[in-house]
Amino acid sequence: MRTEARLDLIRGSAARRRHDARTIAALTRNPGCNRRAVLDAAGVDKDGLSRHIGFAAPFGQSQFAIIRGNAFEARVRNDGGTDLLRLLADCLGFDLGPAGSPGVTVLDLGASAEQDGGVRPAAENLADRLDRTVTALRPDPHGIVLVAHPLLALPVGGQDVHLEPDLLVIRPDGQFHVVEIKSFPVVDGQADGEKVAAAAVQAAVYVLALRRMLRAREVVPTVPMMPVVPPATVSHDVVLVCPRDFSNAPLATRVDVRRQLLGLEHQLTRLATIEALLDDLPADLTFDLAAGPDGAPTRPATELTTGLDLLDARYTPDCLSTCELAFRCRHEAAGRTAALGASVREDLGGIDTVTEALDLAHGTRAPAEDQAEAAERLRITARMYAEALAGASHPPGGADG
Ligand code: SF4
Known part of the structure; x- marks a missing residue:
């Protein structure tokens, strides 16, 4: 199937949402997000999609x-x-x-x-x-x-x-x-x-x-x-x-x-081409939001969520101000260090979850070889944090000092 025909199928019967300078700017702020790249190329109504699956986000101009x-x-x-x-x-x-x-x-x-x-x-x-x-x-x-x-x-x-x-x-x-x-x-x-x-x-x-x-x-x-x-x-x-x-x-x-x-x-040079992204997706994938007589989409929300899961997302806190799907992607990324932003992702390379990071910081988990450096930094930070907290609760010259 030709690329345009596949994108039409992904969008379904709804009118196509157009890219504009704002959406391109947002896309280039997160070029690693295949989910947004595919949905935007197909012109899917991300706002309607997020509302239908229960993750409506206050987004866009009033x-x-x-x-x-x-x-x-x-x-x-x-x-x-x-x-x-x-x-x-x-x-x-x-x-x-x-x-x-x-x-x-x-x-x-x-x-x-x-x-x-x-x-x-x-x-x-x-x-x-x-x-x-x-x-x-x-x-x-x-x-x-x-x-x-x-x-x-x-x-x-x-x-x-x-x-x-x-x-x-x-x-x-x-x-x-x-x-x-x-x-x-x-x-x-x-x-x-x-x-x-x-x-x-x-x-x-x-x-x-x-x-x-x-x-x-x-x-x-x-x-x-x-x-x-x-x-x-x-x-x-x-x-x-x-x-x-x-x-x-x-x-x-x-x-x-x-x-x-x-x-x-x-x-823009980092954005993967749409053809390459479509090659990895099922040929019948669709986010059709066709409305019933009451105006609400007829498609079960679970089917749409399952479809979204097939598209790799790369949630960052920036998404909250740039993408209609931010609440859904934040929910999905909860507990992952990458969801805390680019600098955390870089500093904690090789440590995927917040639980793992806390265990390493408190010394309750032995770091793997590629985590040793980050684990050392986490331990130092945890010690400094604990000392600062202790200092705050026992100030010099305080009531119990
Ligand atoms: S909110 Fe989700 S789909 Fe939108 S850019 Fe962020 S990760 Fe991608």
Whole structure:
């Protein structure tokens, strides 16, 4: 069976969940997790799956945040984006030319998928939209080009994933900038560090996709009717547009995503190809969530859980903020040292369970040859911990000292 057909079977009758920059960023934070790689490639509704098997996790944006985000984006794009353009010009340092000059071309290539909750509209023709984007990706030596809602493609685990940045700015000198409109506020010049970090990784996904598309298709050099076209480069400087302070007024901030790009490229090369993962799975594996007359999935939860057990997971505490299946995987990994995070996994290499680690720390179990070093560290830590506890309960000069 072809890969696409197998992925369709795994997803079943439900609408396909689309990858986006957020899910790719999450996937690359845990590239060793085959469970997520297969479910995401098949477009399985992980949220619905985790709810049906009794491990619903509070995950994703609240409805309130989505509404607030859409209102802010509409506000920013108001008036044909005149304010936004001025902000971007200030932020990126380009000249808009005298008032009324034909120095800016705005191209809107389609509606954002976020409006449909990430489910691909059946009628959408991705190939057409991709072609329109490729045609639009060219600098104009006489002015700025703004491309809204372009569609980009990025191979992930051997499959093309389609992505929708909010906006691209193409400068006359051939430099491209990714622009993302976010609804988290910047108050007194400071924003929530975690949200900025997540937005920077998502923007880096777009930069990477754009670079690869331009390189692969050689878009700019082959554009006809444009004899003098500067070479295209995609800048590592992206722009985040956020609400300023407690208002709805937008603020544009330039963010350097070189570090995020290095991490992404490294992690993407570590993702196993989907074909190789499917080869090890039963041909009839499915996570079909087909609903009955009452709207609830008809499939017994135990069958889905058995299916999940066939997919190797690699739970880390990070999963709690990046994956809908986190509660199920945490439950499964309970008692294992690897579940405590990457640094614990490295420090306790060869010691698989917490019980084993405690026994080694207290000297009630003899370490195997490959555990000797870690066991010694555990014993020292346990001794120091016991001494600290004893010191705390008998402070010098205390009531009983
Ligand atoms: S929660 Fe589970 S499926 Fe999701 S990334 Fe973590 S280990 Fe993988």
